[in-house]
Amino acid sequence: MSRIITVAAAQLGPNQKADSRAAIVGRMIALMEEAHGKGATFIVYPELALTTFFPRWYAEDRAEMDQWFERAMPGPDTQPLFDRARTLGMAMSFGYAELTPEGRHFNTSILVDRSGRIVAKYRKIHLPGHVDYDPERSHQHLEKRYFEPGDLGFPVWEFEGGRVGMAICNDRRWPETYRVMGLQGVEMVVLGFNTPSANSQRASESMADRMFHHRLSCQAGAYQNATFVVAVAKAGTEDGHHLTGGTLVVDPNGRLLGELDHEADGVLVVACDLDETRFGKETIFDFARHRRVEHYGLILERTGPGAPLGRPEQPA
Amino acid sequence: MSRIITVAAAQLGPNQKADSRAAIVGRMIALMEEAHGKGATFIVYPELALTTFFPRWYAEDRAEMDQWFERAMPGPDTQPLFDRARTLGMAMSFGYAELTPEGRHFNTSILVDRSGRIVAKYRKIHLPGHVDYDPERSHQHLEKRYFEPGDLGFPVWEFEGGRVGMAICNDRRWPETYRVMGLQGVEMVVLGFNTPSANSQRASESMADRMFHHRLSCQAGAYQNATFVVAVAKAGTEDGHHLTGGTLVVDPNGRLLGELDHEADGVLVVACDLDETRFGKETIFDFARHRRVEHYGLILERTGPGAPLGRPEQPA
Numbered sequence: 001m002s003r004i005i006t007v008a009a010a011q012l013g014p015n016q017k018a019d020s021r022a023a024i025v026g027r028m029i030a031l032m033e034e035a036h037g038k039g040a041t042f043i044v045y046p047e048l049a050l051t052t053f054f055p056r057w058y059a060e061d062r063a064e065m066d067q068w069f070e071r072a073m074p075g076p077d078t079q080p081l082f083d084r085a086r087t088l089g090m091a092m093s094f095g096y097a098e099l100t101p102e103g104r105h106f107n108t109s110i111l112v113d114r115s116g117r118i119v120a121k122y123r124k125i126h127l128p129g130h131v132d133y134d135p136e137r138s139h140q141h142l143e144k145r146y147f148e149p150g151d152l153g154f155p156v157w158e159f160e161g162g163r164v165g166m167a168i169c170n171d172r173r174w175p176e177t178y179r180v181m182g183l184q185g186v187e188m189v190v191l192g193f194n195t196p197s198a199n200s201q202r203a204s205e206s207m208a209d210r211m212f213h214h215r216l217s218c219q220a221g222a223y224q225n226a227t228f229v230v231a232v233a234k235a236g237t238e239d240g241h242h243l244t245g246g247t248l249v250v251d252p253n254g255r256l257l258g259e260l261d262h263e264a265d266g267v268l269v270v271a272c273d274l275d276e277t278r279f280g281k282e283t284i285f286d287f288a289r290h291r292r293v294e295h296y297g298l299i300l301e302r303t304g305p306g307a308p309l310g311r312p313e314q315p316a
Numbered sequence: 317m318s319r320i321i322t323v324a325a326a327q328l329g330p331n332q333k334a335d336s337r338a339a340i341v342g343r344m345i346a347l348m349e350e351a352h353g354k355g356a357t358f359i360v361y362p363e364l365a366l367t368t369f370f371p372r373w374y375a376e377d378r379a380e381m382d383q384w385f386e387r388a389m390p391g392p393d394t395q396p397l398f399d400r401a402r403t404l405g406m407a408m409s410f411g412y413a414e415l416t417p418e419g420r421h422f423n424t425s426i427l428v429d430r431s432g433r434i435v436a437k438y439r440k441i442h443l444p445g446h447v448d449y450d451p452e453r454s455h456q457h458l459e460k461r462y463f464e465p466g467d468l469g470f471p472v473w474e475f476e477g478g479r480v481g482m483a484i485c486n487d488r489r490w491p492e493t494y495r496v497m498g499l500q501g502v503e504m505v506v507l508g509f510n511t512p513s514a515n516s517q518r519a520s521e522s523m524a525d526r527m528f529h530h531r532l533s534c535q536a537g538a539y540q541n542a543t544f545v546v547a548v549a550k551a552g553t554e555d556g557h558h559l560t561g562g563t564l565v566v567d568p569n570g571r572l573l574g575e576l577d578h579e580a581d582g583v584l585v586v587a588c589d590l591d592e593t594r595f596g597k598e599t600i601f602d603f604a605r606h607r608r609v610e611h612y613g614l615i616l617e618r619t620g621p622g623a624p625l626g627r628p629e630q631p632a
């Protein structure tokens with residue numbers, strides 16, 4: 001079996017509040033056809049691909065937000081996407097707001113194989129933002145209000161001939177995200193994001209700063225775990241709020257293989273040779289030889305920071 | 317107490333095998349005087365500052381290497397450095413090869429306060445390289461032969477009015493290094509390095525690649541833990557083997573505040589306002605609110621990579 005995955009990072013431009021699911025799915029299908037034409041066999045769409053980034057709005061009654069959630073996957077609006085993927089023989093990943101039969105809410109992404117079968121699910125673990133309305137912020141970021149933290153860990157799956165894992169948006173800033181997958185031999189991490197171009201708590205932070213942090217996090221995670229990272233934006237101005245672009249693919253050396261330079265719908269197609277992950281995994285990041293877990297205890301013992309452990313040293 | 321540490325990253329050019337400790341200490345004192353003249357109150361020298369980077373040589377009998385180790389700190393050769401630091405009122409950190417009274421060998425660094433007292437010790441945990449002679453490599457990298465892995469963890473100390481931690485060279489590539497210190501509220505990580513400009517196992521890797529990985533690792537560690545990182549090279553050609561430069565200071569946003577552009581002795585002096593670490597620690601990297609340790613178990617459970625944990629998902 002070939003060890004090359006030709007992946008399409010399928011950026012979406014803004015989804016307005018007024019846009020129907022059907023219209024958005026239509027754009028996703030158009031991107032899929034473009035990606036297929038360029039030789040891709042695996043297409044990755046952003047976080048919350050089917051809707052606007054609704055956590056920017058406050059609702060006293062969170063049930064008002066249930067309109068943005070999917071009760072079934074595929075459902076009537078998304079079935080055409082699954083159907084087109086199956087006829088094109090295209091594997092895919094996308095993010096959506098999940099409302100379970102038990103009434104639980106997650107920020108979710110899935111892997112769908114070439115036959116249209118959902119083979120993997122991930123629920124976002126590192127929810128940014130806050131629970132209650134915060135008048136101090138320039139805009140709200142209420143992910144902690146509308147979602148529970150994910151309960152499925154960071155699994156890696158055998159998929160498309162390689163080891164593939166998922167993350168969502170803010171997860172990419174946390175080295176634990178990549179490391180837990182690195183310890184399962186991950187070769188490609190796919191992640192979508194919706195990143196406001198303004199920091200709601202620091203007006204002086206520029207969009208260049210935000211893009212720098214995005215790239216830095218993806219590139220470090222790729223290098224330090226010798227994995228490809230495919231990061232896909234929902235970009236542009238949604239209902240008056242601007243989201244960054246920055247859809248990109250990083251190689252296992254941490255190098256950018258490509259990046260979209262616009263904020264509209266578009267695909268970035270890159271052939272990723274998974275065997276390129278081997279050198280890093282077998283040398284500088286040969287975890288079995290080099291990691292010293294006996295000194296990592298604090299990573300699990302503490303959630304937040306605590307007292308310094310340093311004790312005064314006596315001269316030898 | 318002021319929350320500004322004016323730090324000098326004191327790069328050393330090459331130490332040849334034939335150079336005496338006294339001559340090298342003389343150069344370190346000259347750098348200290350230059351740093352003092354530029355307003356620094358804390359000077360950081362590289363890993364193995366007192367000698368050449370001897371792990372590039374193979375010795376069947378490792379006792380031949382004991383000539384490069386210090387049996388006392390300070391010892392006769394290093395006492396003048398401590399004396400000058402005390403008279404200038406300068407705190408310092410440097411790395412050296414430590415041979416304990418019990419005959420144990422470590423790659424060590426220390427913090428010395430303004431009175432010349434050693435107040436902290438760190439022993440390198442992530443030793444790169446190999447134990448036995450490897451004819452496949454373009455050069456040897458025998459740290460695993462000549463040193464034991466550090467046994468003191470990654471403590472953080474109250475030092476110079478802030479929370480300061482240490483790492484050494486290859487430690488900087490491992491996110492666990494910074495995270496364990498981040499969980500003690502670290503505000504400044506100081507680290508020295510000796511990085512060969514060639515990858516002994518991949519001739520095609522350029523020095524630009526090596527410098528990219530160096531910066532990427534330091535910048536990601538700084539950003540993801542909202543800490544300053546001060547990284548100091550021993551640089552240039554030692555006994556025919558070239559080491560990269562790249563002495564730099566990174567701010568808690570991951571931005572480079574300065575970098576030396578040469579491979580000789582020199583100081584980079586930067587005033588670091590430790591209160592700049594607060595924003596990151598209180599918002600996006602407020603660990604207590606955002607970390608989800610229940611999903612990080614593999615980081616301790618596995619040293620090397622194991623089987624993927626993903627299980628096939630049933631469509632909802």
